[in-house]
Amino acid sequence: MRTKMITLCVNGRDHRFEAPVNRTLLQALRDDLKLTETKYGCGTGECGGCTVLMDGKDSICSCLTLAVEAEGRHITTVGGMTQDGELHPIQIAFIEEGAIQCGYCTPGMIMRTASILANNPTPSEEEIRRGLDGNLCRCTGYEKIVQAVQRASQMMDTTQIQKSGGMGQ
Amino acid sequence: MSSRVLPQFDLLTPQSIPEAVAMLAQHQGQVSVLAGGTDMLVWNYIRKVKPAYLLRLSGLDDLDNVNYIPGEGLRIGAKAKVVQLLDNPDVAEKFPALFQAAETFATPQIRNMATVMGNVLRGSPAGDCSCAILALGGQVVLQGPEGERLVDIDDFWVAYGVTERKDDELAVELRIPEPTSTTRSAFIRMTRVHEDLAKLNVAVCLEINQNTCQQVRISMGCVGPILVRLKQTEKMLVGKQISDGLLQQLAASAQEEIAPIDDQRSTEEYRRQVAGVILKRVIEKAIGAH
Numbered sequence A: 001m002r003t004k005m006i007t008l009c010v011n012g013r014d015h016r017f018e019a020p021v022n023r024t025l026l027q028a029l030r031d032d033l034k035l036t037e038t039k040y041g042c043g044t045g046e047c048g049g050c051t052v053l054m055d056g057k058d059s060i061c062s063c064l065t066l067a068v069e070a071e072g073r074h075i076t077t078v079g080g081m082t083q084d085g086e087l088h089p090i091q092i093a094f095i096e097e098g099a100i101q102c103g104y105c106t107p108g109m110i111m112r113t114a115s116i117l118a119n120n121p122t123p124s125e126e127e128i129r130r131g132l133d134g135n136l137c138r139c140t141g142y143e144k145i146v147q148a149v150q151r152a153s154q155m156m157d158t159t160q161i162q163k164s165g166g167m168g169q
Numbered sequence B: 001m002s003s004r005v006l007p008q009f010d011l012l013t014p015q016s017i018p019e020a021v022a023m024l025a026q027h028q029g030q031v032s033v034l035a036g037g038t039d040m041l042v043w044n045y046i047r048k049v050k051p052a053y054l055l056r057l058s059g060l061d062d063l064d065n066v067n068y069i070p071g072e073g074l075r076i077g078a079k080a081k082v083v084q085l086l087d088n089p090d091v092a093e094k095f096p097a098l099f100q101a102a103e104t105f106a107t108p109q110i111r112n113m114a115t116v117m118g119n120v121l122r123g124s125p126a127g128d129c130s131c132a133i134l135a136l137g138g139q140v141v142l143q144g145p146e147g148e149r150l151v152d153i154d155d156f157w158v159a160y161g162v163t164e165r166k167d168d169e170l171a172v173e174l175r176i177p178e179p180t181s182t183t184r185s186a187f188i189r190m191t192r193v194h195e196d197l198a199k200l201n202v203a204v205c206l207e208i209n210q211n212t213c214q215q216v217r218i219s220m221g222c223v224g225p226i227l228v229r230l231k232q233t234e235k236m237l238v239g240k241q242i243s244d245g246l247l248q249q250l251a252a253s254a255q256e257e258i259a260p261i262d263d264q265r266s267t268e269e270y271r272r273q274v275a276g277v278i279l280k281r282v283i284e285k286a287i288g289a290h
């Protein structure tokens, strides 16, 4: 089995490790780096449970991305949204709106929300619903998740998001 | 059903197009090109393919852009993602069929990952960007050991999943011709549920002058092993005034011209029934009648 030294920048920290070349980013996060907050749902790009943020803006499915393809990019997982023990406004909004039931979809939902708001700080309800197309939730029925995204958008200082060029670290 | 682990393969990371072509030639038949991976990695998971090598495009510069060049048309680099079609105002304004295909395409995450070129190279009769590109017309630029060659999109797909590209060629660019002031285009697809692949898709590109159609290209997907142009139906439209009566005749002709099958997404009978209806709708959408 071919392996390769890989350097991944996750939540502002560089991690250097050796991994088989067929490692997906999701496996690298969960199995090599033990950052298990990012979830495996379907493994084929359909559920959004594995969503992470690239360079503060673009959401991608880590299950369909090779770890080597993420070298040189800034990866943010939901663990990186919390800074110095302080929850991110998006996380607070999800809690306050009751947008979490079993919680399996939540890490992906939060990262997708971060991407929606980084690209469009004041989305309409329609834009939020379309924006969440790629994230499945088996529990909540989506209403509260949509409300949480609206609340997060109200809570956040939009100029700050734009100035920092995205979300996360 | 996906196995959680990808099969073993080795990675090739060329730093230039000539190096990529040399690697494709050296390992002919054993190497698959990896673009966004949204098809390629799924196929690996389900062991539909088991390549010894995956050739990554990450080391190649200058293939990232979607550029509109006045007087020439649209140029889409091999690494350009579907989302870039949505971010480009020229695509929305001048190539509506392609813009509309990108809008309905997959999910936001997949649109950030999937390339337009990958959609064309995959050679699926359900490809949404591919359907729009067939209607708009254009060429695929391939780089091989003997240099560059251009293949017309009309000749590019030869059988299900099979294209004109040779094993030692890399697809580098898509070219779509410049529209005129009288060009109109549109795309529609039907799915079982929103994030599913199409059970039928259709795109049309017309030259319209005072409600008279001067030229037209109609492409339809999921009605045969490859995307097809409805050439008989096109002929019925050229030189005619678009009217309700003509649209009825076109719908009937489209039903005759296609060869759909039953599969997991739909049935032959249903596809034949709705093909005419969605053809009418896409023409109306293109000319702004509704």
Ligand SMILES: Cc1cc2nc3c(=O)[nH]c(=O)nc-3n(C[C@H](O)[C@H](O)[C@H](O)COP(=O)(O)OP(=O)(O)OC[C@H]3O[C@@H](n4cnc5c(N)ncnc54)[C@H](O)[C@@H]3O)c2cc1C
Pocket (backbone or CB within 6 Å): A044, A045, A046, B032, B033, B034, B035, B036, B037, B038, B039, B040, B041, B042, B078, B104, B105, B106, B107, B110, B113, B114, B115, B116, B117, B118, B119, B120, B121, B122, B126, B127, B128, B129, B165, B169, B170, B171, B172, B195, B196, B197, B198
């Ligand atoms: C959840 C999900 C939803 C989807 N929804 C849609 C949808 O709505 N509509 C739709 O049309 N498709 C859909 N797809 C299919 C897929 O996303 C598209 O076909 C996509 O455009 C493929 O592009 P890619 O960059 O990911 O290609 P890859 O998967 O990397 O490659 C696809 C094929 O093209 C070849 N290839 C790619 N680039 C080159 C090149 N430069 N030179 C030579 N060969 C090349 C590869 O070798 C491979 O055979 C979906 C897929 C998933 C997982």
Ligand code: FES
Pocket (backbone or CB within 6 Å): A039, A040, A041, A042, A043, A044, A045, A046, A047, A048, A049, A050, A051, A061, A062, A063, A064
């Ligand atoms: S696990 Fe990646 S999309 Fe479902």
Ligand code: FES
Pocket (backbone or CB within 6 Å): A099, A100, A101, A102, A103, A104, A105, A106, A136, A137, A138, A139, A140
């Ligand atoms: S809260 Fe259970 S899947 Fe969304």
